[in-house]
Amino acid sequence: MQNALHAAACDFERNGRRPTITDVAREAGVSPSTVSHVFSRRRPTSAQTDARVHAVAEALGYRPSLTAQTLVTGRSRLIALVVPDLLNPFYASVAGGVEEAAAEAGLSVIIGNTDMRAEKEDHLVGVLEARGVDGIVFITDVRARQPALERLARRGTPIVTLDEEVEGGFHLVAVDNEGGSRQVAEHLIARGHRRLGVVAGPAGLPTTRARLRGFRAGLGAGLLPSSRIVYADDRLEGGRRAARGLLGGRDRPTALFATNDLMALGAVAAARELRLGVPQEVSIVGFDDIPFAALADPPLTTVAQPAAALGRVAATMLLDAMRTPDEPAMRVQLPVELVVRASTAPVPADRSTEDS
């Protein structure tokens, strides 16, 4: 028998065919269902059988096909993560958290990077449906994809959104965008800043809106004319350009709030180009607390959000929802924290009363 087994093993080596459960069953002298049970441990098997099956499987290099398992069980052990921009360290951290929690639970993660392009998002949702993913963490424009996503949700695929509250049975993991931004405003106001500017992300993003709202709320009335809000693509270059506009003209703001760190770092670069000292001549605040925020020069004052934890929580919510389908949508809020670093300072004495 050893010889037969060896021969079979060599055969698989040679012709490159993956062994199946039937191959293992035959070589081990048991039925396929027994092999199945040896691997799944869903019903007891004798120690002997166990050992023989494992030995044969090992020799042939057998692994149960997840594809076949998926077809019969209806569970793919596969979740998807859809992000707008993997190059943003914040989303990369979220992705890391999702992957980690998923891997611990034995799930694989399909990643989709949309660059916020509508066709890509549409296409992606279709593919994920066709693949039968067990759940989706969707961190882009949920509202625009709502019909398709709702159909998925109705058919039992849990969906977690980030920071975007929408009807339709989606789970939500969020941070207090408004509260964090309000703290930014209060921080600046307390340091005497009265002429503020905002480098805002895309106007369509729920986070952009929430952060603007919070910032406004913390300022009090009349301090933020819309001419001092510039919307930008929410990456480095976008922030740089927007800040150039805000800082280049007359009556430049004494402080800038960028709705994410990438844009804030872009704004710092813009200030440097314009030979404006940060924070001596202009204070700059970001949002996210990406790893570079602390290392930038000057270190960036920003609102820290627990990116990896957001990802982990999102994945965990998916796991919960997969276990208990008919539960209502969950919502979790994680804390943010204003981290004051050197990019903000009191407004210079000679400019403190120039403007309103």
Add this chain to the structure above:
Amino acid sequence: MQNALHAAACDFERNGRRPTITDVAREAGVSPSTVSHVFSRRRPTSAQTDARVHAVAEALGYRPSLTAQTLVTGRSRLIALVVPDLLNPFYASVAGGVEEAAAEAGLSVIIGNTDMRAEKEDHLVGVLEARGVDGIVFITDVRARQPALERLARRGTPIVTLDEEVEGGFHLVAVDNEGGSRQVAEHLIARGHRRLGVVAGPAGLPTTRARLRGFRAGLGAGLLPSSRIVYADDRLEGGRRAARGLLGGRDRPTALFATNDLMALGAVAAARELRLGVPQEVSIVGFDDIPFAALADPPLTTVAQPAAALGRVAATMLLDAMRTPDEPAMRVQLPVELVVRASTAPVPADRSTEDS
């Protein structure tokens, strides 16, 4: 018939079952194989049939199950990307490139983040095999996973490695790590630096070794005692700590080469903590040219590699290999380029002859 169709559609709405090809066939009054052919276009169908099938599919919200297709065709249209650290913008860019090229070709990407942990890598390889991925871009310790990966390769799963030449039929996409590092050495030597230090990544990484080799080659003999090479975890904190060691002692180097940008930025932070001017008192060079390199203060001199292109090329090689299985392993090398920015300067006059 409209009514029957509507009723069926409502039924799927209600009970959440996904319609199958059989459902569509029944409602459209054709056979399942016809529906299959309407979608795959692998044999002609009459315009009438076509229209009716599509209408029914639309009404029921039908999408062919990729799982079932995978089972029968043996192709999953799924590739995997295994990276050591998604939080490193370099790998995030590579991932972006892979995802983009894959999506264009209609493939999905499973992502695995290993943190360089052996068990995770082992586990991952097993899962990818079980999932029947059509190809793998493996950017971590290939050598350590070689037996398992080779078995996969023998069974027809193409595998692309990055910067790591190994036997066993793996495809390779690489950059000229040695050449780039040699240029760094020459750049520093030309500016009078003679006391150099290296903040090196993990000694086991092929890139670390290649970059050290190239740097040494460019220096000439005797300029880099091993006491001036500090190995570190290849992230920000690792670079910071390593640089603190190198710069904190007596006879500190006038220039530091870090084998990636993350560590180089950590080194800049360390220099700042020690109140050493960069580049006045110490020049610092990195490798990768991540987006922050240009924005750091001072902007970082570094060796640029085309990260997104590496990813795109890797994915494209996979696609090629999937089409033409029995072709020999491909190797592609992409160019690097030394980008001189403000973090390097000539060695200060008062220190230029202190050492060797």
Add this chain to the structure above:
DNA sequence: TTGAAAGCGCTAACAG
């Protein structure tokens, strides 16, 4: 231009 039938690799009753 279409349909019938077999089967991809596995699980899950049901029987023993």
Add this chain to the structure above:
DNA sequence: CTGTTAGCGCTTTCAA
């Protein structure tokens, strides 16, 4: 404790 059997949803001959 183990085997038999009937599918999961699809593609693909083969036959018409």
